[in-house]
Amino acid sequence: MIEVSHITKIYKVEKKDRKKDKKAEKVAVKDLSFTANNGEIFCLLGPNGAGKTTTLRCIATLLRQTEGSITVEGFDTVKDADDVRRNIAFLTNEIKLDDFFTPDYLFDYFGKLRGIEKSVLAERKKELFSYLGINEFADKRIKELSTGMKQKTAIAVSLVHDPKVVIFDEPTNGLDIITARLVTDYLKKLRDDGKVVIVSTHIMSEAERLGDRVAFIINGGCAFCGEFSEIYEQTGTDNLEDAFFAMYKEITEGAENADH
Amino acid sequence: MQTIKTIFFKELKRILSDKRMILSLYILPLFMWAIIFTASVFFLSVNEKDQKAHKAVVTIYNAPESFKHFLEEKVASDNEEKTNLTNTELDYKIGNEITEAEDQSIKDKQLDLVVVFEEEFDSKVALSYSEGEIISDIIDIPGIKLYYNPSSDYSSNAYTNLAGIIDDYRKECQKERFGSVDVARVFSVESETIKDENKANGEMLGMALPYMITILLFAGVMSLGIDMIAGEKERGTLAPLLLAPINRTHIIIAKMAALLVLSFLSAMVYILSILLALPVIIGIYLNNPDLVDSAKTTNEISVSGSIHFEGWQVLSVALIIIVMLLLYVALVNLIAVFSKNVREGSNYVTPLYMLVMISGMSTIYGSPNVNEVIYFIPFYGGLIAMKNILGQNISTFSIVASIGVHLILGISAIIIAARAFSSPKVLDKI
Numbered sequence: 166m167i168e169v170s171h172i173t174k175i176y177k178v179e180k181k182d183r184k185k186d187k188k189a190e191k192v193a194v195k196d197l198s199f200t201a202n203n204g205e206i207f208c209l210l211g212p213n214g215a216g217k218t219t220t221l222r223c224i225a226t227l228l229r230q231t232e233g234s235i236t237v238e239g240f241d242t243v244k245d246a247d248d249v250r251r252n253i254a255f256l257t258n259e260i261k262l263d264d265f266f267t268p269d270y271l272f273d274y275f276g277k278l279r280g281i282e283k284s285v286l287a288e289r290k291k292e293l294f295s296y297l298g299i300n301e302f303a304d305k306r307i308k309e310l311s312t313g314m315k316q317k318t319a320i321a322v323s324l325v326h327d328p329k330v331v332i333f334d335e336p337t338n339g340l341d342i343i344t345a346r347l348v349t350d351y352l353k354k355l356r357d358d359g360k361v362v363i364v365s366t367h368i369m370s371e372a373e374r375l376g377d378r379v380a381f382i383i384n385g386g387c388a389f390c391g392e393f394s395e396i397y398e399q400t401g402t403d404n405l406e407d408a409f410f411a412m413y414k415e416i417t418e419g420a421e422n423a424d425h
Numbered sequence: 426m427q428t429i430k431t432i433f434f435k436e437l438k439r440i441l442s443d444k445r446m447i448l449s450l451y452i453l454p455l456f457m458w459a460i461i462f463t464a465s466v467f468f469l470s471v472n473e474k475d476q477k478a479h480k481a482v483v484t485i486y487n488a489p490e491s492f493k494h495f496l497e498e499k500v501a502s503d504n505e506e507k508t509n510l511t512n513t514e515l516d517y518k519i520g521n522e523i524t525e526a527e528d529q530s531i532k533d534k535q536l537d538l539v540v541v542f543e544e545e546f547d548s549k550v551a552l553s554y555s556e557g558e559i560i561s562d563i564i565d566i567p568g569i570k571l572y573y574n575p576s577s578d579y580s581s582n583a584y585t586n587l588a589g590i591i592d593d594y595r596k597e598c599q600k601e602r603f604g605s606v607d608v609a610r611v612f613s614v615e616s617e618t619i620k621d622e623n624k625a626n627g628e629m630l631g632m633a634l635p636y637m638i639t640i641l642l643f644a645g646v647m648s649l650g651i652d653m654i655a656g657e658k659e660r661g662t663l664a665p666l667l668l669a670p671i672n673r674t675h676i677i678i679a680k681m682a683a684l685l686v687l688s689f690l691s692a693m694v695y696i697l698s699i700l701l702a703l704p705v706i707i708g709i710y711l712n713n714p715d716l717v718d719s720a721k722t723t724n725e726i727s728v729s730g731s732i733h734f735e736g737w738q739v740l741s742v743a744l745i746i747i748v749m750l751l752l753y754v755a756l757v758n759l760i761a762v763f764s765k766n767v768r769e770g771s772n773y774v775t776p777l778y779m780l781v782m783i784s785g786m787s788t789i790y791g792s793p794n795v796n797e798v799i800y801f802i803p804f805y806g807g808l809i810a811m812k813n814i815l816g817q818n819i820s821t822f823s824i825v826a827s828i829g830v831h832l833i834l835g836i837s838a839i840i841i842a843a844r845a846f847s848s849p850k851v852l853d854k855i
């Protein structure tokens with residue numbers, strides 16, 4: 166289980182990056198809270214720059230939140246960072262695999278770093294490579310692979326240690342329809358295995374098809390967190406896209422009125 | 426320890442199985458000096474052939490009969506290697522001064538040399554001396570003027586050749602007058618050098634080695650080191666490593682250790698490349714007796730003796746290279762930790778590289794007898810120590826001081842880099 170409790174993340178803006186408003190700080194996430202349970206796919210939805218990736222990076226221990234706390238399987242992301250890392254898989258488009266190496270080498274490399282026994286590692290490789298269809302290009306260098314092949318490899322490598330929590334940021338971004346389906350099906354399998362799966366996406370149809378619960382992240386805060394039926398009811402809509410727009414409009418107009 | 430080993434070998438594999446890296450880091454530098462010197466010899470010989478093939482155009486005004494006769498004899502017994510007289514177009518003229526057209530021709534490199542003898546040169550030479558007394562106070566000694574263009578190789582060569590012949594001609598005149606050139610000599614000077622051949626050769630290498638190491642070796646460390654951390658940040662390949670439950674200090678140590686090994690290999694390659702180039706350098710001097718002569722008289726270069734080093738010298742130099750590399754690697758990595766990308770890292774590391782370069786350059790000159798405090802200065806002290814170890818002008822204390830300073834600072838920089846690598850400020854940049 167993941168519990169995000171009132172987190173705020175403030176970045177310091179370097180002088181050279183400051184724009185007209187000359188603000189020395191940027192609030193990326195503000196007082197955000199949600200819970201993702203085992204055996205469910207939890208979708209984070211929001212426009213670009215809403216704070217989705219920052220939130221996921223905080224959960225993955227790549228960033229430290231300025232305020233609030235996050236626990237992953239009962240471990241605090243700041244105090245027990247290594248325990249959190251043992252339990253999660255984190256995948257984002259910004260995280261890449263070294264172009265120079267092969268999927269085969271990188272799988273073993275990260276397996277070794279995570280202290281996985283050779284026999285277990287071989288078994289995991291067999292399972293993941295065969296499910297994701299990596300065997301045919303396992304000995305090719307990453308730089309020779311297509312976007313889909315790279316994504317499949319990144320998924321396999323991130324899951325090398327069979328984690329309890331899987332966090333995928335835009336997992337089907339840039340993938341063809343067949344590979345995208347393969348990935349979403351695998352996420353469902355992980356959920357069915359009892360893992361916590363958090364997926365960040367801006368494709369509403371994908372979230373609708375895949376997710377069990379959803380959170381809308383708008384302007385760094387959580388605008389809604391719950392089941393799909395709840396948001397439809399709350400916004401008086403019957404699909405996620407309309408529901409999202411209704412909520413987005415309400416919040417942005419509310420903010421503008423408050424400014425005036 | 427297993428983590429460090431795994432990352433260390435991955436970093437080594439990354440570089441050592443990349444053909445382009447191997448070529449640029451190890452293969453090319455290995456033959457670099459031999460290639461540079463072979464190329465110099467080639468261009469030198471091309472230039473020499475060109476000079477020999479060139480027909481020098483020389484105009485001589487008021488050439489006295491005695492000189493014409495002297496010149497004819499010289500041409501008849503010309504040693505082509507030295508004067509190339511047979512390939513000279515001589516034009517004898519009468520007149521007091523070089524003409525404007527000739528002046529322009531020399532500038533335009535159409536004419537190589539103009540020699541102007543004073544009118545009635547022979548008779549003035551005869552008048553300037555009467556046996557037993559000096560008349561030069563009363564009568565001016567006749568002069569010869571030479572006009573040439575130093576920016577033209579052809580003109581400079583023609584000048585050197587003719588000036589040599591004129592000097593021989595002067596000696597011939599003196600000989601006729603006094604019976605022997607030595608009559609005019611008041612005293613003779615003979616100089617003999619007293620030196621320990623081995624020590625001198627070591628000093629010679631000590632002059633070149635620190636400089637070459639700083640220029641070439643640290644440049645390699647700089648690009649590799651920045652790429653290993655800042656480059657990985659930029660490419661997004663560092664994040665998967667940070668997501669693994671491993672101590673971040675171990676990541677830094679493994680990367681630094683790999684960089685240290687790769688750089689030390691590089692240092693060995695540079696030293697080997699100098700040794701490979703030695704036969705070529707010696708070959709240049711053996712095939713060029715003039716250079717050997719000038720080298721012997723000026724004591725600048727000695728190729729006659731072999732260089733022999735004691736065990737302590739080899740060990741001390743190796744240790745100093747290692748600790749200096751350690752400090753440099755640690756500082757480069759520290760900079761890379763705080764850099765967002767390779768460009769930023771390269772910008773930050775440039776002042777450090779310049780500092781090391783200046784230290785390297787300053788070791789080319791300067792006395793080997795230095796204040797012992799200098800050995801406590803990072804980089805500069807290390808390079809001076811290296812120089813003086815090769816020249817055998819250093820105490821054990823100074824060697825230990827230099828090694829110790831670099832070691833302490835290097836370890837401190839590693840600790841700071843490791844701590845910084847775990848700080849939120851640095852993490853926000855990944």
